[in-house]
Amino acid sequence: MADHDGYRILEGWGRTPRSRALVRPVATADAVVDALRSPGPRPRLPRGLGRSYGDAALAAGGLVLDTTRLDGPIELEHATGVVRVDAGTSLARLGREVLRHGWFLPVTPGTKHVTVAGAIAADVHGKNHHRDGSIGQWLRRLWLATTAGVIELTPDDAALWATVGGMGLTGVIVRAEIQLIPVETRFVVDREVATRSLEETLEVLQEDATVRYAVAWIDATATGRHLGRGLVSFADHAPRDLLPATLARDPLELPNERVVPTPPDIVPTGVLSRATIRAFNTLWYERGRRRPASALVDLRTYFYPLDRVAGWNRLYGPRGFIQYQVVVPEAATHVLRSVLTSLAEGGHPSFLSVLKRFGAPSRGIMSFPRPWWTLALDLPARRPGLEALLARLDHEVLDNGGRIYLAKDGRLRPRVFRAMYPEHEEFQRERARLGALGLLASDLSRRLELD
Amino acid sequence: MLNANGLPQRALVIGGGSDLARAIVRELAVSGPLERVALLGPRRSSLERVAAELAAHLDACATFELDLRAATSSIADALAPALEWLGGLDSVLMAAGTLPDQEVADHDPRVVEEAFQVNGTGPAVALTVLADHLERAGAGQLIVLSSVAATVVRRRSYLYDASKAALDRFALGLADRLEPAIGVHIVRPIFVATRMTEGRPRPAVSLSAEQVARATVAGLQARRRIIWVPPLARPAIAAISVLPRRLVRRLPL
Ligand SMILES: Cc1cc2nc3c(=O)[nH]c(=O)nc-3n(C[C@H](O)[C@H](O)[C@H](O)COP(=O)(O)OP(=O)(O)OC[C@H]3O[C@@H](n4cnc5c(N)ncnc54)[C@H](O)[C@@H]3O)c2cc1C
Numbered sequence: 072m073a074d075h076d077g078y079r080i081l082e083g084w085g086r087t088p089r090s091r092a093l094v095r096p097v098a099t100a101d102a103v104v105d106a107l108r109s110p111g112p113r114p115r116l117p118r119g120l121g122r123s124y125g126d127a128a129l130a131a132g133g134l135v136l137d138t139t140r141l142d143g144p145i146e147l148e149h150a151t152g153v154v155r156v157d158a159g160t161s162l163a164r165l166g167r168e169v170l171r172h173g174w175f176l177p178v179t180p181g182t183k184h185v186t187v188a189g190a191i192a193a194d195v196h197g198k199n200h201h202r203d204g205s206i207g208q209w210l211r212r213l214w215l216a217t218t219a220g221v222i223e224l225t226p227d228d229a230a231l232w233a234t235v236g237g238m239g240l241t242g243v244i245v246r247a248e249i250q251l252i253p254v255e256t257r258f259v260v261d262r263e264v265a266t267r268s269l270e271e272t273l274e275v276l277q278e279d280a281t282v283r284y285a286v287a288w289i290d291a292t293a294t295g296r297h298l299g300r301g302l303v304s305f306a307d308h309a310p311r312d313l314l315p316a317t318l319a320r321d322p323l324e325l326p327n328e329r330v331v332p333t334p335p336d337i338v339p340t341g342v343l344s345r346a347t348i349r350a351f352n353t354l355w356y357e358r359g360r361r362r363p364a365s366a367l368v369d370l371r372t373y374f375y376p377l378d379r380v381a382g383w384n385r386l387y388g389p390r391g392f393i394q395y396q397v398v399v400p401e402a403a404t405h406v407l408r409s410v411l412t413s414l415a416e417g418g419h420p421s422f423l424s425v426l427k428r429f430g431a432p433s434r435g436i437m438s439f440p441r442p443w444w445t446l447a448l449d450l451p452a453r454r455p456g457l458e459a460l461l462a463r464l465d466h467e468v469l470d471n472g473g474r475i476y477l478a479k480d481g482r483l484r485p486r487v488f489r490a491m492y493p494e495h496e497e498f499q500r501e502r503a504r505l506g507a508l509g510l511l512a513s514d515l516s517r518r519l520e521l522d
Numbered sequence: 523m524l525n526a527n528g529l530p531q532r533a534l535v536i537g538g539g540s541d542l543a544r545a546i547v548r549e550l551a552v553s554g555p556l557e558r559v560a561l562l563g564p565r566r567s568s569l570e571r572v573a574a575e576l577a578a579h580l581d582a583c584a585t586f587e588l589d590l591r592a593a594t595s596s597i598a599d600a601l602a603p604a605l606e607w608l609g610g611l612d613s614v615l616m617a618a619g620t621l622p623d624q625e626v627a628d629h630d631p632r633v634v635e636e637a638f639q640v641n642g643t644g645p646a647v648a649l650t651v652l653a654d655h656l657e658r659a660g661a662g663q664l665i666v667l668s669s670v671a672a673t674v675v676r677r678r679s680y681l682y683d684a685s686k687a688a689l690d691r692f693a694l695g696l697a698d699r700l701e702p703a704i705g706v707h708i709v710r711p712i713f714v715a716t717r718m719t720e721g722r723p724r725p726a727v728s729l730s731a732e733q734v735a736r737a738t739v740a741g742l743q744a745r746r747r748i749i750w751v752p753p754l755a756r757p758a759i760a761a762i763s764v765l766p767r768r769l770v771r772r773l774p775l
């Protein structure tokens with residue numbers, strides 16, 4: 072949708088909201104600094120692969136720096152698994168290249184089509200947060216472009232912890248040094264347990280805190296005594312000696328991925344209707360119950376099942392969708408119940424729903440993860456009644472000590488945000504110190520009245 | 523900013539004293555994130571009355587004088603302080619309008635001129651200024667209260683019909699220019715019981731301002747360019763438009 076002179080309509084992964092901005096690709100750190108200093112539309116904002124759901128990577132009327140061309144050679148220290156990588160490199164490429172040498176990403180989100188910087192800016196968590204924390208914990212150094220030039224930051228610098236989880240509002244990350252984890256194969260061993268109720272799902276999820284990966288898929292269309300039933304998965308990287316002989320050759324080389332092509336951009340609003348969402352969830356649950364309890368699964372199938380269908384977000388039609396992700400303290404399981412019940416009863420079924428347990432709080436000033444339960448739901452957006460219902464749930468989450476994940480958000484209100492993230496004052500001070508206030512802003516930061 | 527459900531935080535309303543504007547703003551504030559509203563209109567008294575009613579649902583509501591019969595430059599000048607007070611603009615609601623007495627208008631060219639000023643020229647001038655503003659901002663929405671009247675011509679109200687048609691067509695053009703960055707939503711209701719229609723004979727089917735408000739908010743969330751209220755008005759108008767004029771002229775519309 073490029074117009075004349077570089078203006079484009081931008082959307083997040085949820086395809087709502089949208090706004091128009093001047094988009095400029097930047098291929099070097101110097102080009103980033105120049106772009107920050109140049110005259111021209113404001114605000115400025117870095118953007119990666121646009122996998123944040125709402126308006127975090129949008130800057131209406133401003134200048135958006137497309138950082139995906141910052142993806143030069145990857146420097147891996149083979150002995151230690153420390154990697155230096157340009158900010159716009161995708162986790163798909165980084166993961167594939169380091170795997171050959173027996174290393175893997177310490178933390179990965181549910182899609183590999185995000186940039187290294189996008190992952191840092193959101194301080195992303197994976198299925199191993201309860202054990203390994205979020206990506207910020209694995210950062211050794213960060214290079215941040217500001218109007219003063221490129222500065223090198225270490226975990227001793229407050230500016231690094233403002234940037235981790237800082238949603239692109241402190242400066243433009245141009246390079247990062249990350250500690251990887253060793254793996255022996257491209258497989259994980261996955262054990263799955265079907266549960267019949269929310270209590271059981273929560274109980275099973277807690278069972279084994281030492282397993283590296285633990286997450287529950289929830290059938291959010293089930294109500295009554297089945298509310299919160301799902302499939303809990305426990306997994307870890309498969310050691311080489313577990314592989315059958317047929318797979319033991321080249322255990323670290325990923326085969327080419329087969330991707331189902333993007334659905335056309337004319338999907339009518341009704342494809343993901345209440346009925347189809349319910350049918351899908353029931354089918355998936357029943358299928359999961361009958362699967363063998365334990366299996367050897369390819370990394371990509373395990374971590375990135377959705378990446379198999381390119382542009383699956385179009386299935387929601389022109390109104391798009393909202394991912395509602397909350398975290399609440401251990402004792403606040405009634406909030407999880409309330410969220411699931413209200414949405415199911417309000418006629419807003421979630422197509423895909425994930426529940427997991429977070430570990431210790433992440434260190435970024437604005438980082439989302441902290442103990443204990445996090446629930447993420449995909450909801451068809453712009454439906455009558457949805458906004459009012461979510462606004463009520465926001466308050467319930469807040470009143471119980473919880474909060475909402477900004478990388479997924481497109482609708483939280485300023486007052487509720489400030490109460491959920493009291494750290495925003497410290498964050499604003501760091502932004503001021505970095506010269507970012509008045510220069511960098513997003514539709515998200517303006518909606519939340521940070522700018 | 524407009525949120526992921528397509529709803530505004532800050533709005534500018536022209537015809538801020540109108541019954542329909544009040545109902546729509548209320549709906550946006552009660553079920554959405556609307557918190558800062560500028561109400562513009564010719565008479566302080568009616569603006570203040572609406573502002574007082576909305577106060578409980580908003581963080582801030584201010585009133586500004588604007589007469590759409592004024593010269594072009596005064597209209598632009600009158601918008602400036604409201605835009606500045608808002609600090610950001612997500613949504614424009616054009617709700618001004620006048621329903622002239624056709625029998626008087628038949629013989630009084632001044633009534634004809636005024637109807638076109640209030641229903642047509644004035645709104646088009648104001649929307650031009652505001653459309654530019656939103657276009658530069660790169661996001662937002664325009665909600666224009668048109669009418670089913672804009673799509674038919676009736677002997678007993680052709681001045682209203684023609685002047686609303688001018689605005690309706692103008693808004694369609696704006697939609698072509700501004701979409702998809704800016705949402706343009708043209709609302710076409712049938713008879714609504716408001717101050718405007720008070721004392722007029724009420725047809726068999728009529729709407730409340732609240733019904734129009736709910737339909738408007740649902741329509742803009744659905745990214746609908748033309749919002750017929752009720753939806754059945756659309757086929758009804760389509761049917762009328764293929765009838766011979768000789769017949770339409772005599773219909774009791
Ligand atoms: C299918 C799917 C599954 C997901 N699963 C998870 C999950 O399990 N856990 C999780 O935590 N998240 C998850 N996410 C969210 C996603 O990981 C984050 O939104 C991430 O930020 C996206 O990265 P991106 O490169 O697409 O960034 P964008 O969406 O382009 O931008 C996101 C933010 O990063 C900022 N940014 C981008 N580049 C830079 C830069 N160079 N310097 C500074 N700031 C920058 C932007 O300004 C913006 O605020 C998922 C998303 C999808 C679509």
Ligand SMILES: NC(=O)c1ccc[n+]([C@@H]2O[C@H](COP(=O)([O-])OP(=O)(O)OC[C@H]3O[C@@H](n4cnc5c(N)ncnc54)[C@H](OP(=O)(O)O)[C@@H]3O)[C@@H](O)[C@H]2O)c1
Nearest residue numbers: 537539540541542565568589590618619669713714716718
């Ligand atoms: N009622 C219906 O049946 C119906 C049906 C379809 C469409 N509409 C349209 O809906 C809109 C709102 O109408 P309503 O029913 O809510 O009636 P309303 O309450 O009478 O509202 C009309 C508004 O227009 C304002 N106005 C009049 N002259 C003006 C001028 N010179 N400059 C600026 N503003 C001026 C009025 O200001 P004051 O408050 O100061 O008088 C009033 O607030 C109108 O555009 C109307 O055409 C109405």
